[in-house]
Amino acid sequence: MELCAWSEIFTDTDRGILKDGLIFTETTSALFSVCLNLSILLTNLKYNLSYRNLAFFTIITCIRRLPFAKLAYSESSPDINDSCTFNGFWNTFLSVYEVECLTHVCIERYVVAKYINNEWPLIRWHYTMYQGLCVLFALLYSVPPLFGIGSYALDFTCDSCVFDMVLPNSWHKYLVVSIYLLRSFKSAFFMIVMLYWARDLELINRTKEMIEQAPFTKSVLIITIVNLMCWCPIAMIRGLVVFSSLLGSEFIPSAWLIQWALWINSIAPAATSLSLFMSDEGIRQTINHYKIAPREKKKI
Secondary structure, three states: OOOOOOOOOOOHHHHHHHHHHHHHHHHHHHHHHHHHHHHHHOOHHHHOHHHHHHHHHHHHHHHHHOHHHHHHHHOOOHHHHHHOHHHHHHHHHHHHHHHHHHHHHHHHHHHHHHHHHOOOOOOOHHHHHHHHHHHHHHHHHHOHHHHOOOOEEEOOOOOOEEEOOOOOOOOHHHHHHHHHHHHHHHHHHHHHHHHHHHHHHHHHOOOHHHHHHHHHHHHHHHHHHHHHHHHHHHHHHHHHHHHHHHOOOOOOOOHHHHHHHHHHHHOHHHHHHHHHHHHOHHHHHHHHHHHHHHHHHHHO
16 A cells, blocks of 8 residues: 555544545535536526636536546556556646636636737637647646656545655656646746736726626636635645755644645635626626526516
């Protein structure tokens, strides 16, 4: 069996509390995400390219929290499961793909604003390119351990595998640190900059077409802030562990800190769904339409 470097952080009681909390937060997130995805995919919003691009993000956040998805990459053959390779690759690929999907939702907001501002026609194949780039970056950040650069090891939970936070004793450690930096800071930087530029263009250009785009950009800004806040705690803990290892020291976070960081991270899809239900006019109008429709039918 794969040895867990973090097994001494938790007592059996603490580990049970952590797992019970994750079951609650992930189930809650999955339920809210299903409702959100149905409100997009089963309504006229699916014909809107911007909402369709957003749906890739909301769908992957939902899939990652569903029980069958975890079984799909954790209950493999004993050899694969013991080595962490299969589990770690898919866990990393899907988590990076989730972040990249939100990143490209933010990039899409700037591209739309830029094209409208310059009176250029929007290009539909850009939306295919966004997903191609999401898959590409997810592969770039998840395949290095398959070629001997870094490795996959058990996470703080000692139940799932991620990029090993204990760095190798070779020059590969600099590549691993670079991957951690690109996965987190690069994506967060692009989200913030793209949304800032998009909002700036929307404030400068007050044409009808640009004004129509502003509410959706505001919704994307809200869910980006929500997700960055939810992702930040566990990312910072892993970052401290990695950089401590780079500097030749050891940072071991406390059990309660890891518990709360993982719970906050796993509740992100529910927070996203609630934020969109409350702030996004398109989704709210669609839900109200389907609520009102049966009553109107009875009056006729």
